[in-house]
Every structure is written in C-alpha cells, then in structure tokens.
Amino acid sequence: MHFILKRKITLKHIARELEVSISTVSKALKNSEEISRDTKEKVQAFAKLYNYRPNNIAISLKNKRTRNIGVIIPDIVHHFFTTVFRGIEKYANSRGYNVIICVSDESFDKEVINMEMLANGSIDGFIMSLSAETQQKNDFNHLKEVTEQGIPLVLFDRVTDEIECDKVIINDKEIAYQAVKKLIDSGKRKIALVTTDSYFNVSKKRAEGYKAALKDNGITFEENYVLTLPYQEIEKSKIEHFFSENDIDGVLCVNEVFAIHCIGAVQKLGMKIPDEVSIIGFTDGLLSKYSVPSLTTVAQHGERMGEVAAEMLIEKVESEIEDDENETFRTETIKATIIERESTKN
Amino acid sequence: MHFILKRKITLKHIARELEVSISTVSKALKNSEEISRDTKEKVQAFAKLYNYRPNNIAISLKNKRTRNIGVIIPDIVHHFFTTVFRGIEKYANSRGYNVIICVSDESFDKEVINMEMLANGSIDGFIMSLSAETQQKNDFNHLKEVTEQGIPLVLFDRVTDEIECDKVIINDKEIAYQAVKKLIDSGKRKIALVTTDSYFNVSKKRAEGYKAALKDNGITFEENYVLTLPYQEIEKSKIEHFFSENDIDGVLCVNEVFAIHCIGAVQKLGMKIPDEVSIIGFTDGLLSKYSVPSLTTVAQHGERMGEVAAEMLIEKVESEIEDDENETFRTETIKATIIERESTKN
DNA sequence: TATTAACACGAAACCGTTTTCGTAGTTCTT
DNA sequence: AAGAACTACGAAAACGGTTTCGTGTTAATA
Known part of the structure; x- marks a missing residue:
C-alpha cells in the first residue's frame, strides 16, 4: 500500500509554480478585472487541476468572521432539542454557516466552559437554551x-429576563391555557398538572396558563392537583399514588415522558382513556405518536424555532452596524399547536 | 441603555500599553524563562485584568490544528445517532476538542458538500456514518x-469496505443471530424479518444473522417471511397485510419504529404479545422502553460507539507520524446486547 | 514626439499568534 | 581590563489568505 498524500495546495504554491506573485494568484482566482485574461485562465486552470480550495482558517483570521455558529443546549438525546437543532442546522447551512455544538448536560459549569471555549474567536455568535442548573442558580454572568x-x-425556549438579547420562545402560557380549556370543554373539571420544578421558566409559564384556564372557567385551583416530578429518575409509584389519592379526570403534562407515565398509571388503576381520564402532553415526539392510546399533545414546532433563532442570529452577525447605541432586541414567539389524538375526546 | 463594548484584547494591545514587544508579551504569558520576573508579573496582571484570551483562529492557523472534529450524520432527530453523537461530544470535549456537526439528511450531495465545506481547514478529522443515498450509489470519492x-x-455503523480507514461497528450479524435464537429457544419457528432495503450494510448483516440462526436450527428460510419497508413513510396496511397473510409467531425488526408498528398490527389482528407473537427490535430508545407491551430490543450502545470513534480519531489526529507507508487501520466492534422486556418470553 | 491614460502585475501590510534568532547591556572570569 | 557568558528583550518570519497602493510597460491622445 502506498499513498501519495496530496497535501493541501496554497496560493503560495500556485504562485511559485506559475512564476507570478501571490497577489496575482489571489486576484486571478477572484476573476479580478486587474488581471489579464491569459493569466487568469492559466491560474484558474492550474487551481482547478490541483483542486485548490482556500483555507477557511486563514480567511476567518483575515475577515474576523468564522461563519460558525455556536449552539449550546442542555441535552442532545432529547426530541425537542434535536428538532430545534435541525432547524438551526438547516437554516445556517443554507446561509453558508457551520454549526459547532456543545452540550451543557444541564450543568452550569459546563455551560460556562463551553461558552468560554467558543467565545475566543471560534464562532460568530451563540444560540442557546439554558441549563437547568443555570436557571436554578440564576447566574448569567457568562452570558453577560x-x-x-x-x-x-x-x-x-429556556430563556431569562436578566439578559438583553434576541429570544425565541413559544406561547407556553397561552397554549397551556388552550389545552386545559380543551379538557374543560370536553367535560372535565378535575384537572391535574404534572410538571417539573418551577425554576424552569417554561414550566412556570405553563402553570400560569393552567391556572388561568381553571379560573376563567370557574374551577378553583387545588394545590393537590399539581404533581411535581424530577426531571429524571421518575418513580412510577409516586405517579400511581397521585392518581389513586386524587379524583382526577383530566391531566396536562409538561412533557411527553410524564404523559406516557400518566397513561401507564391511569391504565393500571383500571381507568379508561380518554373517557374517564383525558391526557394532554407537551412535545410531539415519537412517544406521543406511537403510544397506545396515542397522545394528544402540544407541538412546539422546534424546527421552526431553530430556523427563526438562526435567522435572527445571522442577521445580527451580518449587520456589522455595531450600532451600540440603539441596538434593538426582539423576542419572537412561535405559536404552538395542539395535535389531537386518542388521549382526549372532543 | 449604554453599553461599552469590551472588544477582545490582543497581544498587540497589551504590548502597546505596557511598552514592550509582542514577543515579550507572548512569552511572558507562557511563563517563559527568558522573561524577567518583573515583566512577567506586569504582563500577567494586565492580561488577567483585561481578561485576555488568545484567539483560537490565530492559533489554529499557526499550528495547523483546529481542535475541531467534523461529524457528518444522516439525521439528528434519531435516537441512535444522537446517542452516538453524545458519546463523541463527551469524549471530544474531555480532550479539548469541539465538534462541528453537519447533517446529510440521507442525501449524497449534502454529504459531499458538507465534507468539502469542512475539509478546507475547519477540522482536524471526520467522524461519519454514511447517508442512505451514498450507500445506494456506492460512490465514495469524497471520502477517498x-x-x-x-x-x-x-x-x-454505516460503513463501507471500499474505504480504508478506522471504523466502529456493532456485531450486527451476531446479535441478530442471538435475537433469532432467543425467539427459537422460546418455541417460535415461524419467524419474520422486518427490514429496510439491503443497501444498508447493517440491514444486510442483520439479515445474514437471521438466516444463519434459522439454518442452524433446522428452519428453512422463507422469502415470504421477509417484509421490506421503506425507511420513512410506512404504510400500516402493508404491515397488517403481511401479518394476516402469513402465519408468524416471532418477529425481528431492524429498528424500533418498525417494531412498534408490528406491535400495533399484531394487536389489531387480535393476537397476543408475547404468547402468540414475540417481537424483538433494534435500538433501545424511548419507544422500546415505554411502549405497551414494552419492547425487547437490541441495545447498540451508541454512546460507547461515539466514544470509541472519537478516541480513535483523536489518536490519529495527534499522532502526527504521517507514517504514510505503514499506516494501519482498525475496525472496532461494539458488542450489542439484548434487553429483555415484555414483547418476548423466555 | 511628448504626455497621459490604461493595463497588468507585484510589494507589503494586515489578521493574531508562536518561535527562532540576534543583540544590547550586564555580570562574571582570569 | 578584555573576553566570555548571561540576562532580558525585540525583530522578523511564518501560518494562508485579502487588499491597498505603487509602478513599469504599452497604447492612446494632443
């Protein structure tokens, strides 16, 4: 076995070979008016023959622009984040940007380290969703x-008011309101909320919507009807206990996995879905689609969210106004929609 | 609102401010013996105060090493790939590498474009899994x-013999063999294979294991018992038809989604799982865990796969031997395991 | 024919580092 | 007191491009 390494060719090589200057080569390859037709053809032919490609790093250094976007998300093995990421990647790619991704693993420290790693010239801008720990600590100095x-x-999605920047969120409160309204409209009155700790701003918003819907329909909010679950390591017994102790006929879950667990618990207790208990989840992933019964759920349109985020970022990156003074930040809201399946009736 | 942009500080700034040369600053920050204690302290203090961080791009250009790894995968919203990616990202990060990810979307052209984009200096090496189209076309010039x-x-995972390089795969044939053996041992004889088109090398390997297990146990292979499904856009009716037309008592599916569909079809036909029909899938994702009945499945240990891939790559990247002559390539095999759940009996 | 304009190209600076090498100025030898 | 040996620093090249500006040659103009 004998490989000939076709090492990357540079302007310098071409210049030397063709006995012209580096500047001439550079200009010739850019089809500059300054260079004669003859020379251009010669250079271009040579470059093509040896498959010349400009070195991205050198260009980045010169332009002080990398065409890289840094994405920091709490978890990658997570349907919602992957869909958002797909949106980011697609849009970024279509604009000639690459995406560097770092996973914070819900850890504050990792988030900080990742940001610092990327902030030293590797990327032109960040798109991120805050880690659980960051939200808990309420420390945003790294963002600042x-x-x-x-x-x-x-x-x-997981944003904070403490930082002034562009944001993309969904209408969490509103859609939670609508989901609960939907349960109420189908005759349910004893509606539970299955949620995570409230330092997740999205959970908080969804709880607000839940409460507002109850209130607007003359149902008094009961603390007992709220089940708070850890983000991971869910105990099934706790959920079953919740449903056996309380007389529930409707459930809103802040994610898909919680909803699946609820389906299991409810069925185990011998209750029929959706007739005796209706369930609505968040996140339209595979689980919702393929569970039995299939799950009515809030589609967050993650891909759209990613696209919008990438678009906002690239706009900022490319508007080199550096207008300092009157820089303006937007918050875009993606409208979530409810996808009706078998776990609710109408 | 009035922001003061703390623009990134460079060696040049420090040098100018402290009235020393750039080289002195550089050396001082590296604690070089060459520089006097006084100067070093002065420089280091200044650098710390203004939060100096060397520019990654400049360092990359100088060192001709980016500490970036390029990952190209067919899909990101896909449990197996995300787990592999997590493994890659974790290991890479622990070694100080960042990961640039591109999605080929199962398209040959995108795969090529992405590779070219990254190959011009942006990354030190590639980790990838071939797109469906690439496998179909059997064109690997971009890799070459x-x-x-x-x-x-x-x-x-999705590899090819046409290219000499490091590879990480799972023991597809073996584990498929074991899965079928398991079905046979539990008394099943009429075992179906639900698979994708055979240009997926993994599907091919799994089919081989399936056939070998049948043969070794005196069961003749029947073409009818193989159901080939498209990778996306699955028609439920086709699956139901398959199960009603054939007298099946065991099923091996090459992925999770196929398995879930089979559960649905089998149940619709009024057959009991696992007693009348046992089902085993591939990919240990949420679906397998949470389906009812839960799914016995082949865990591919994607995260481990990613770690191994990243480790192999970084080893190659950092061994600058460029030994050309006797460069040696390895193929590591990750041992998949069968996770037993409710869709089979033993 | 002298002047000017157009043409075609090269030198050099620059992006932000690292690193080699050269050299003033000081201290140590003998 | 002269040479050797340090010490502490700076100049400059290099990484691979882009871009501004200057200039020698030729062609057009007066």
Whole structure:
C-alpha cells in the first residue's frame, strides 16, 4: 500500500509554480478585472487541476468572521432539542454557516466552559437554551460577558429576563391555557398538572396558563392537583399514588415522558382513556405518536424555532452596524399547536 | 441603555500599553524563562485584568490544528445517532476538542458538500456514518479525497469496505443471530424479518444473522417471511397485510419504529404479545422502553460507539507520524446486547 | 514626439499568534 | 581590563489568505 498524500495546495504554491506573485494568484482566482485574461485562465486552470480550495482558517483570521455558529443546549438525546437543532442546522447551512455544538448536560459549569471555549474567536455568535442548573442558580454572568464583548446571542425556549438579547420562545402560557380549556370543554373539571420544578421558566409559564384556564372557567385551583416530578429518575409509584389519592379526570403534562407515565398509571388503576381520564402532553415526539392510546399533545414546532433563532442570529452577525447605541432586541414567539389524538375526546 | 463594548484584547494591545514587544508579551504569558520576573508579573496582571484570551483562529492557523472534529450524520432527530453523537461530544470535549456537526439528511450531495465545506481547514478529522443515498450509489470519492489529503476519518455503523480507514461497528450479524435464537429457544419457528432495503450494510448483516440462526436450527428460510419497508413513510396496511397473510409467531425488526408498528398490527389482528407473537427490535430508545407491551430490543450502545470513534480519531489526529507507508487501520466492534422486556418470553 | 491614460502585475501590510534568532547591556572570569 | 557568558528583550518570519497602493510597460491622445 502506498499513498501519495496530496497535501493541501496554497496560493503560495500556485504562485511559485506559475512564476507570478501571490497577489496575482489571489486576484486571478477572484476573476479580478486587474488581471489579464491569459493569466487568469492559466491560474484558474492550474487551481482547478490541483483542486485548490482556500483555507477557511486563514480567511476567518483575515475577515474576523468564522461563519460558525455556536449552539449550546442542555441535552442532545432529547426530541425537542434535536428538532430545534435541525432547524438551526438547516437554516445556517443554507446561509453558508457551520454549526459547532456543545452540550451543557444541564450543568452550569459546563455551560460556562463551553461558552468560554467558543467565545475566543471560534464562532460568530451563540444560540442557546439554558441549563437547568443555570436557571436554578440564576447566574448569567457568562452570558453577560459574551454580549458585552459584542458577540450576538439568541436564547430559545429556556430563556431569562436578566439578559438583553434576541429570544425565541413559544406561547407556553397561552397554549397551556388552550389545552386545559380543551379538557374543560370536553367535560372535565378535575384537572391535574404534572410538571417539573418551577425554576424552569417554561414550566412556570405553563402553570400560569393552567391556572388561568381553571379560573376563567370557574374551577378553583387545588394545590393537590399539581404533581411535581424530577426531571429524571421518575418513580412510577409516586405517579400511581397521585392518581389513586386524587379524583382526577383530566391531566396536562409538561412533557411527553410524564404523559406516557400518566397513561401507564391511569391504565393500571383500571381507568379508561380518554373517557374517564383525558391526557394532554407537551412535545410531539415519537412517544406521543406511537403510544397506545396515542397522545394528544402540544407541538412546539422546534424546527421552526431553530430556523427563526438562526435567522435572527445571522442577521445580527451580518449587520456589522455595531450600532451600540440603539441596538434593538426582539423576542419572537412561535405559536404552538395542539395535535389531537386518542388521549382526549372532543 | 449604554453599553461599552469590551472588544477582545490582543497581544498587540497589551504590548502597546505596557511598552514592550509582542514577543515579550507572548512569552511572558507562557511563563517563559527568558522573561524577567518583573515583566512577567506586569504582563500577567494586565492580561488577567483585561481578561485576555488568545484567539483560537490565530492559533489554529499557526499550528495547523483546529481542535475541531467534523461529524457528518444522516439525521439528528434519531435516537441512535444522537446517542452516538453524545458519546463523541463527551469524549471530544474531555480532550479539548469541539465538534462541528453537519447533517446529510440521507442525501449524497449534502454529504459531499458538507465534507468539502469542512475539509478546507475547519477540522482536524471526520467522524461519519454514511447517508442512505451514498450507500445506494456506492460512490465514495469524497471520502477517498479526504483520506488522500491525509485527513483522518472514522466511519461508524454505516460503513463501507471500499474505504480504508478506522471504523466502529456493532456485531450486527451476531446479535441478530442471538435475537433469532432467543425467539427459537422460546418455541417460535415461524419467524419474520422486518427490514429496510439491503443497501444498508447493517440491514444486510442483520439479515445474514437471521438466516444463519434459522439454518442452524433446522428452519428453512422463507422469502415470504421477509417484509421490506421503506425507511420513512410506512404504510400500516402493508404491515397488517403481511401479518394476516402469513402465519408468524416471532418477529425481528431492524429498528424500533418498525417494531412498534408490528406491535400495533399484531394487536389489531387480535393476537397476543408475547404468547402468540414475540417481537424483538433494534435500538433501545424511548419507544422500546415505554411502549405497551414494552419492547425487547437490541441495545447498540451508541454512546460507547461515539466514544470509541472519537478516541480513535483523536489518536490519529495527534499522532502526527504521517507514517504514510505503514499506516494501519482498525475496525472496532461494539458488542450489542439484548434487553429483555415484555414483547418476548423466555 | 511628448504626455497621459490604461493595463497588468507585484510589494507589503494586515489578521493574531508562536518561535527562532540576534543583540544590547550586564555580570562574571582570569 | 578584555573576553566570555548571561540576562532580558525585540525583530522578523511564518501560518494562508485579502487588499491597498505603487509602478513599469504599452497604447492612446494632443
């Protein structure tokens, strides 16, 4: 076995070979008016023959623009985040950007480290969703530093009011309201909320919608009807206990996995879905689609969210106005929709 | 609102401010022996105060090493790939590498474009899994070019013999054999294979294991018992038809979604799982865990696969031997395991 | 024919580092 | 006191491009 390494060819090589200057080569390849037709053809032919490609790193250094976007998300093995990521990747790619992804693993420290790693020239801007720990600690100095350096930042889904930047969220409160309204309209009155700890801003918003819907329909909110579950390591017994102790006929879950667990618990207790208990979840993933019964759920349109986030970021990146003074930040809201399946009746 | 942009500070700034040369600053920050204690302290203090961080791009250009890994996968909203990716990301990060990810979307052209985009200096090496279309076309010139340029490449799961490089696969044939054996041992004889088109090398391997297990147990292979499904857009009716036309008592599916569909079809036909029909799938995702009945499945240990791939790549990247002559490539096999759940009996 | 304009190209600076090498100025030898 | 040996630093090249500006040659103009 004998490989000939076709090492990357540079302008310098071409220049030397063709006995012209580097500048001439550079211009010739850009089809500059300055260069004679003859020379251009010669250079271009040579470049093509040896498959010349400009070195991205050199261009990045010169332009102070990498065409890389940094994405920091709490988890990658998670349907919602992957859909958002797909949206980001697609849009970014269509605009000639690459995506560097880092996973914070819900850890504050990792989030900080990842940001610092990328903030030193590797990327032109960040798109991120806050880790659980960051939201808990309420410490956003790493974000502040980055924005103060003039690096554009777009936050999605798990955002914070503490930082001024572009944001993309869904209408969590509203859609939770609608979901609960839907349960009420189908005759349910004893509606539970299965949620995570409230330092997740999305959970908080969804709880608000839940409460508002109850109130507007003359149902008094009962603390007992709220089941708070850890984000991971769910105990089935706790859920079963919840449903056997309380007389529930409708459930809103803040995610898909919780909803599946509820289906299991409810069925185990011998109750029929949706007739005796109706269930609505969040996140339209495979689980919702393929569970039996299939799950009525809130589609968050993650891909759209990703696209919008990427678009906002690239806009900021490319508008080199650096207008400092009257820089303006937007918050885009993606309208979630309810996908009706078998776990509810209408 | 008035922001003061703390623009990134460079060696040049420090040098100017402290009235020393750039080289002195550089050395001082590296604690070089060459520089006097006084100067070092002065420089280091200044750098710390202004939060100096070296520019990654400049360092990359100088060192001709980016500490970036390029990952190209067919799909991101896919449990197996995300787990592999998590493994890659974790390991890479622990070694100080960042990961740039591109999605080929099962398209040959996108795969090529993405490779070219990254191959011009943006990354030190590739980890990838071939797109469906690439496997179909059997065209691997883009891979060949990259390896010929001396860029390390590690292929995982969807690999090809046409390219000499490091590879990470699972023991597809073996584990399929074991899965079928398990069905046979539990008394099943009329075992179906639900698979994709055979240009997927993994499907081919699994089919081989399936056939070998039948043969070794004196069961004749029947073409009728193989159901080939498209990768997407599955028609339920086709599956139901398959199960009503054939007298099946065991099923091996090459993925989770196929398995879930089979559960649905079998149940619709009024047959009991696992007593009348046992089902085993591939990919241990949420669906397998939460379906009813839960699914016995082949765990591919994607995260481990990713770790191994990343480790192999980084080893190659960092061994600058460029030994050309006797460069040696490995193929690591991750041992898949069968996770027993309710869809089979023993 | 002298002047000017157009043409075609090269030198050099620049992006932000690292690193080699050269050299003032000081201290140590003998 | 002269040479050797340090010490502490700076100049410059290099990584691979882009871009501005200057200039020698030729062609057009007066």
